[in-house]
Amino acid sequence: MRHREGRARRAGAALAAVLTWTALLTGCSSGGSGPLGLDAAPGKHPAPEDVIHITPDDGSRAVRPGRPLRIRVPGGRLQKVTVVRSQDARDAQAVPVPGRISADGTTWRPDADRLVLAAEYTVDVVALDSVGRRSARHSTFTTFVPDARFIGYVTPENHAVVGTGMIVSLRFSREIADRAAVERAVRVTARPGVEIRPHWFGRSRLDFRPERYWRPGTEVTVDLNLRDVQGAPGVYGLQDKTFSFTIGRSQVSRVDAARHTMQVLRDGRLLATVPITAGAPENPTYNGRMVVMDMLEVTRMDSRTVGFGGEYDIPDVPHALRLTDSGTFVHGNYWSPDAPGHANVSHGCVGLRDVKGGGADTPAGWFFDRSLVGDVVEVVHSDERTVDPDNGLGGWNMSWKEWKAGSAEK
Helix, strand or coil, X not given: CHHHHHHHXXXXXXHHHHHHHHHHHHHHHHCCCCCCCCCCCCCCCCCHHHXXXXXXXXXXXXXXXXXXXXXXXXXXXXXEEEEEEECCCCCCCCEECCEEECCCCCEEEECCCCCCCCCEEEEEEEEXXXXXXXXXXXXXXXXXXXXXXXXXXXXXXXXXXXXXXXXXXXXXXXXXXXXXXXXXXXXXXXXXXXXXXXXXXXCCEEEEEECCCCCCXXXXXXXXXXXXXXXXXXXXXXXXXXXXXXXXXXEEEEEECXXXXXXXXXXXXXXXXXXXXCECCCCCCCEEEXXXXXXXXXXXEEHHHHCCCCCCEEEXXXXXXXXXXXXXXXXXXXXXXXXXXXXXXXXXXXXXXXXXXXXXXXXHHXXXXXXXXXXXXXXXXXXXXXXXXXXXXXXXXXXXXXXXXXXXXX
């Protein structure tokens, strides 16, 4: 309670100071030669609003972000312009709005043309009229408060160390109608530099990747400048955030479904060849390049969640690495110990020999301990089609030309 009262007193004091300053300026300019001697010429002083033109008008409500903030003195010269905005009525602190007076002194405009939503703007101006008399004007207006907002959920996590196959993926909380506007508001950069391009999957997902896998050691930054960007009619972005992650070592694992093997290559060198079991003939594993999306020491796998009815429900699948949204994993298999290296018996996953509870010295435990989110697993010689590019982080299955064609910026 004391904190609120102290904040309220500070806000009241600040408001009183502004009103006193404005009243003094107005009073000193109304009679020709006030106490501060602000008038340079005698005679009837015009009303401040006739000298200083402020757009939007004083007292305006629900001003849309596309409407410009402008200050003009058609027949005189601006001396001082102060603009601040507040977005929290409980906070006495206001944010200065930077801007510039034109060389001829007749106009002022903000550095950023777009108004911030759900904010109150306060404008204080001092100017000379055409005969050198000083006027002051105080004006306020509030901007539009949208009913609907959207945010983007970013993969990978902030400050993560990931594999060279990581794709930056944004899944939006609402469908995006103006995809070009949203795309322009997202910036993905890398150090060392590399060309990075966007691709839309539908109206609620935007992915970014380079032409080839990232170089180990690359630092990637994702800037979300979505705040107040109109993604759809009446729907505006909420985020103004920066995410970053680092590319670790390179690891690409090649699953040969026909040979029942997986070759694990670290920085281009063969690390090991591991026996595997892939999808049975009636449920073959997807071909193509997939990216590790998540790593779980243990997870439950219920066939009802992936469209297989009640065929299985295993509560303690060990060493599980998710590859697709549809439920493809590389995981430990303790219930078919003779299958890895000999037969394909799974429902589409890639199984490695393991023990119940997960063993550190098993093939599954060995692979799990040497993997990162963002590592690539490529499946070949399966009887299934290639995985869809939007099923997990499967965008590497598109050519660079196809990928670039998915941008909303033509």
